[in-house]
Amino acid sequence: MAARSYNLRVYPGFRAVTLLCLFVLYAPLVVVTIYSFNASQSITNWEGVSLRWYADVFTGPESEKFKLAARNSFVIALIAASVATTIATLAATAIIRGGRFRLRTWSFGLISLPLMVPEIVTAVATLIFFNAIGFDRGLLTILLAHIAFCIPFAYLPISARMQGIEASYEQAAQDLYATRRQAFTRVLLPLMMPGIISGFILAFIVSLDDFIITNFVKGAGVETLPTAIFGAVKQGIKPNIMAISTMLLGVSVVMVALSWLISRRDNTK
Amino acid sequence: MAGGGTAGGGPRTDTYAPVRLWLLLPAWVSLTILVLAPVSMMLVYSFLTKEFRGGVIWEFSLSAYDQFFCNRGLFGDEPCSIEWTYLLIFWRSIWQAGAATLLSLAIGFPTAYFIATRPARQRALWVFLITIPYWVNLLIRTVSMKFLLRDQGPLNDALLGLGILSEPLSIVNTNLAVQLGLFYSYLPFMVLPIYAAVERYNFSLSEAAADLYAPRWVILRRIVIPAVKPGIVAGCILVFVPSLGSFLAPDLLGGAKTFMIGSLIEEQFKGNAGNWPFGAAASMILLTMVLILLLIFARQQARAGNG
Amino acid sequence: MKKLLHTTALAAALGLTAGAVMAEGKLVIYHWFEYIPQELLDKFAAENDVEIVMDTYDSNEALLAALKAGAIGTYDVAVPGDYMVKIMAGEGLLDTIAEGELANKGNIQPEWADPSFDPGRAHSIPYQWGSTSFAVNRDAYKGDIGTTDILFNPPAELSGKINMLDSQGEVLAMAALHMGIPQCSQDREQLKALNAMLQDAKAHWASFNSDTAKEVLVSGDAAVGQIYDGFAAKARAEGANIEYAFPKQGYIVWMDNVVLLKDAPNRDNAIKFMDFLLEPENIAAVTNYARYNAGVSGVEPYLDPTLATQPESNPPADAGAGVFIEVCDQATQEVYDQIWTNLKK
Numbered sequence: 058m059a060a061r062s063y064n065l066r067v068y069p070g071f072r073a074v075t076l077l078c079l080f081v082l083y084a085p086l087v088v089v090t091i092y093s094f095n096a097s098q099s100i101t102n103w104e105g106v107s108l109r110w111y112a113d114v115f116t117g118p119e120s121e122k123f124k125l126a127a128r129n130s131f132v133i134a135l136i137a138a139s140v141a142t143t144i145a146t147l148a149a150t151a152i153i154r155g156g157r158f159r160l161r162t163w164s165f166g167l168i169s170l171p172l173m174v175p176e177i178v179t180a181v182a183t184l185i186f187f188n189a190i191g192f193d194r195g196l197l198t199i200l201l202a203h204i205a206f207c208i209p210f211a212y213l214p215i216s217a218r219m220q221g222i223e224a225s226y227e228q229a230a231q232d233l234y235a236t237r238r239q240a241f242t243r244v245l246l247p248l249m250m251p252g253i254i255s256g257f258i259l260a261f262i263v264s265l266d267d268f269i270i271t272n273f274v275k276g277a278g279v280e281t282l283p284t285a286i287f288g289a290v291k292q293g294i295k296p297n298i299m300a301i302s303t304m305l306l307g308v309s310v311v312m313v314a315l316s317w318l319i320s321r322r323d324n325t326k
Numbered sequence: 327m328a329g330g331g332t333a334g335g336g337p338r339t340d341t342y343a344p345v346r347l348w349l350l351l352p353a354w355v356s357l358t359i360l361v362l363a364p365v366s367m368m369l370v371y372s373f374l375t376k377e378f379r380g381g382v383i384w385e386f387s388l389s390a391y392d393q394f395f396c397n398r399g400l401f402g403d404e405p406c407s408i409e410w411t412y413l414l415i416f417w418r419s420i421w422q423a424g425a426a427t428l429l430s431l432a433i434g435f436p437t438a439y440f441i442a443t444r445p446a447r448q449r450a451l452w453v454f455l456i457t458i459p460y461w462v463n464l465l466i467r468t469v470s471m472k473f474l475l476r477d478q479g480p481l482n483d484a485l486l487g488l489g490i491l492s493e494p495l496s497i498v499n500t501n502l503a504v505q506l507g508l509f510y511s512y513l514p515f516m517v518l519p520i521y522a523a524v525e526r527y528n529f530s531l532s533e534a535a536a537d538l539y540a541p542r543w544v545i546l547r548r549i550v551i552p553a554v555k556p557g558i559v560a561g562c563i564l565v566f567v568p569s570l571g572s573f574l575a576p577d578l579l580g581g582a583k584t585f586m587i588g589s590l591i592e593e594q595f596k597g598n599a600g601n602w603p604f605g606a607a608a609s610m611i612l613l614t615m616v617l618i619l620l621l622i623f624a625r626q627q628a629r630a631g632n633g
Numbered sequence: 634m635k636k637l638l639h640t641t642a643l644a645a646a647l648g649l650t651a652g653a654v655m656a657e658g659k660l661v662i663y664h665w666f667e668y669i670p671q672e673l674l675d676k677f678a679a680e681n682d683v684e685i686v687m688d689t690y691d692s693n694e695a696l697l698a699a700l701k702a703g704a705i706g707t708y709d710v711a712v713p714g715d716y717m718v719k720i721m722a723g724e725g726l727l728d729t730i731a732e733g734e735l736a737n738k739g740n741i742q743p744e745w746a747d748p749s750f751d752p753g754r755a756h757s758i759p760y761q762w763g764s765t766s767f768a769v770n771r772d773a774y775k776g777d778i779g780t781t782d783i784l785f786n787p788p789a790e791l792s793g794k795i796n797m798l799d800s801q802g803e804v805l806a807m808a809a810l811h812m813g814i815p816q817c818s819q820d821r822e823q824l825k826a827l828n829a830m831l832q833d834a835k836a837h838w839a840s841f842n843s844d845t846a847k848e849v850l851v852s853g854d855a856a857v858g859q860i861y862d863g864f865a866a867k868a869r870a871e872g873a874n875i876e877y878a879f880p881k882q883g884y885i886v887w888m889d890n891v892v893l894l895k896d897a898p899n900r901d902n903a904i905k906f907m908d909f910l911l912e913p914e915n916i917a918a919v920t921n922y923a924r925y926n927a928g929v930s931g932v933e934p935y936l937d938p939t940l941a942t943q944p945e946s947n948p949p950a951d952a953g954a955g956v957f958i959e960v961c962d963q964a965t966q967e968v969y970d971q972i973w974t975n976l977k978k
Contacts, residue, residue, distance in 0.1 A: 583841060
């Protein structure tokens with residue numbers, strides 16, 4: 058092979074763009090973190106360092122509500138993303154690996170439908186629909202609605218990934234007397250993992266951040282973090298929301314750091 | 327193109343053909359009940375008579391579509407001339423969403439590529455780095471973004487202090503701010519699908535091209551990008567389509583002096599207007615538009631994939 | 634994958650079993666978020682041995698849309714604004730409070746006992762009230778601010794630095810005051826003039842924004858902002874050198890009210906709750922928390938003393954009259970909707 062003076066995988070400037078991308082993503086969060094320590098009510102005017110908003114989150118009059126809202130949000134996001142990812146993985150297998158069939162294009166259209174309808178329409182329509190069939194609103198209605206609109210967000214990365222995997226792998230497995238199920242679970246699924254994880258993460262953050270639909274389909278007394286935060290705007294945005302956000306960030310950063318360290322130790326053994 | 331992806335795939339992609347309907351069943355059942363049924367109801371609503379202050383009267387009417395396409399003057403008693411108001415709002419939203427998608431692609435592709443070419447152990451870490459900010463609520467993220475970008479904000483202070491600018495940049499309340507808002511709302515939706523595709527890319531193809539003396543940027547354009555096209559397309563759909571109906575971040579940053587499609591429709595259900603049939607009709611027009619685009623794309627892909 | 638599903642199923646089981654509190658009765662409130670202190674709810678729950686469930690909404694119109702989409706019958710009370718009380722009554726969403734049912738009805742201040750939006754207080758009691766006008770940054774402008782010209786025909790130094798509320802009702806009502814025409818005008822010339830005036834005024838505006846109406850004033854991004862009195866007071870407390878204006882053409886007064894919803898599942902408790910909120914001590918706790926004004930006699934001894942003297946609650950002698958946002962009939966409203974769409978196209 059001819060010797061090249063450069064690495065084919067590396068394109069100049071891509072690292073710089075990535076760092077720029079991270080900078081854009083994180084710069085506003087630095088503001089969030091700083092102002093969560095503000096001594097004043099304000100989220101724009103700095104008046105010195107204080108932990109009062111963290112105290113407020115744990116002991117303030119609204120602390121119970123925010124805690125419950127955070128728990129609801131995470132439970133819903135976790136379940137909705139898992140179910141949506143499972144449904145999307147199966148559907149992608151049928152659409153990408155199921156040959157040509159009449160329903161294929163329509164299936165793709167149906168899966169993309171939640172993306173195409175503005176959220177407020179889905180929200181009002183779903184509420185009317187749940188009422189029409191006599192379904193009581195509560196956590197379950199939020200969960201069902203979230204599963205439905207998370208499916209396309211999980212589906213697209215998964216199908217993109219699957220299109221890049223050669224069918225010869227599974228065919229080879231089947232030639233070696235693996236059943237179709239074994240070819241799927243032992244060959245295709247492991248190869249699919251980066252796509253599945255990407256889909257799961259997208260579904261998770263979509264569910265976690267949804268306000269409009271949740272606001273309409275939730276039942277009495279059920280809050281999620283976004284509905285609590287948007288509701289609080291009546292009194293103006295207070296730094297306690299900044300403190301909650303900072304703690305969420307902290308938790309996620311610690312979790313990621315830990316899992317990375319653990320995986321590194323496993324690898325070096 | 328897309329179907330086989332990298333070379334050596336072979337034409338057979340029907341391994342799961344015998345069970346495909348079972349595999350599709352969960353998606354069909356859940357989406358039919360939870361999305362198709364409510365949306366069909368909205369389609370019906372768009373042909374009904376509006377009830378003042380929200381709701382519908384069960385009487386057939388085309389007035390929602392008439393309102394969309396017909397300009398009948400301020401008092402609604404002039405003969406029909408073409409109504410540009412809503413077409414303009416649609417056009418503007420499409421333009422903004424398109425610009426935001428290009429911006430996301432320009433930043434998102436190199437980022438996804440960079441992540442996918444990290445050592446295997448580090449990739450997950452990078453993926454999480456991109457998505458962690460999205461654990462924080464959109465409203466809070468956007469308000470903070472606005473704080474950074476404002477005329478006397480930290481960004482302008484820094485650029486002025488470093489002598490890069492002589493006058494502060496006015497970004498907030500401009501079209502650019504609208505696009506930044508959309509870009510910021512949906513960036514991971516571009517990065518992750520592309521990452522998932524590039525991660526699978528077989529670099530021996532680049533090697534082969536380089537051995538034939540193809541310059542590296544030609545390799546990127548002619549070999550890498552076509553191979554990961556499904557990921558790019560998926561990313562573009564995931565940014566463009568939701569951007570069309572989105573309004574919270576763009577309104578907050580862009581000043582909301584003009585309606586986006588999303589805010590126009592929202593206003594029909596949650597605003598003073600309370601005109602559900604019109605909101606439903608506008609959504610159906612939007613839906614038809616996007617659906618046609620997507621189906622054309624899907625058919626092309628199906629043909630190319632198995633042809 | 635399987636492991637993941639197991640974990641989530643477990644998390645679900647843990648998460649979804651909300652602790653059920655045993656109590657005699659129940660009360661389901663549909664309310665704005667963070668608009669009532671938790672201690673007050675606890676007090677009512679303890680005194681009457683009821684379990685309180687609260688759901689929240691983010692705008693009067695969202696409340697109406699949700700109730701009309703079928704949520705009526707699941708809530709006992711809600712807290713709509715003045716014009717929304719009238720709309721909800723007109724839609725048949727409210728139950729009537731019979732004469733004598735409310736023991737504390739006499740506590741309502743005389744000026745709020747028979748408001749235009751709910752004659753005779755048949756469906757509602759006062760919750761909190763305040764005004765909507767605008768605030769001006771006094772570093773940016775030193776002249777007279779007691780006129781709606783500041784919003785609609787501003788001096789050169791304020792042009793392009795004005796934030797309006799992203800709310801049709803508030804913007805158009807203020808515009809009507811500015812032009813001295815009725816809020817529900819049916820006069821074509823007046824409506825055309827209103828439409829034209831708004832198009833001209835828009836050139837002077839930087840943005841429409843409700844969510845960060847306070848923040849843009851504190852940060853100095855907007856020199857003028859249409860805003861609620863309570864928000865203006867907060868912005869001032871956060872260090873903004875702003876003054877809240879009471880224009881001579883008039884300003885908007887709003888009042889949130891506790892209403893008894895139709896088909897309330899716990900009607901008795903709803904009545905008890907309304908009586909509870911008519912006690913000066915209790916409603917004063919809301920006022921101290923939300924920083925607006927109560928509509929109940931005898932609250933003064935319980936109020937935070939700074940509330941009484943804040944400039945946002947004390948109009949100067951030359952201020953115009955405060956007016957409620959009016960509710961127009963369908964044909965008139967459609968013209969106003971069109972004017973609003975024209976403004977934002």
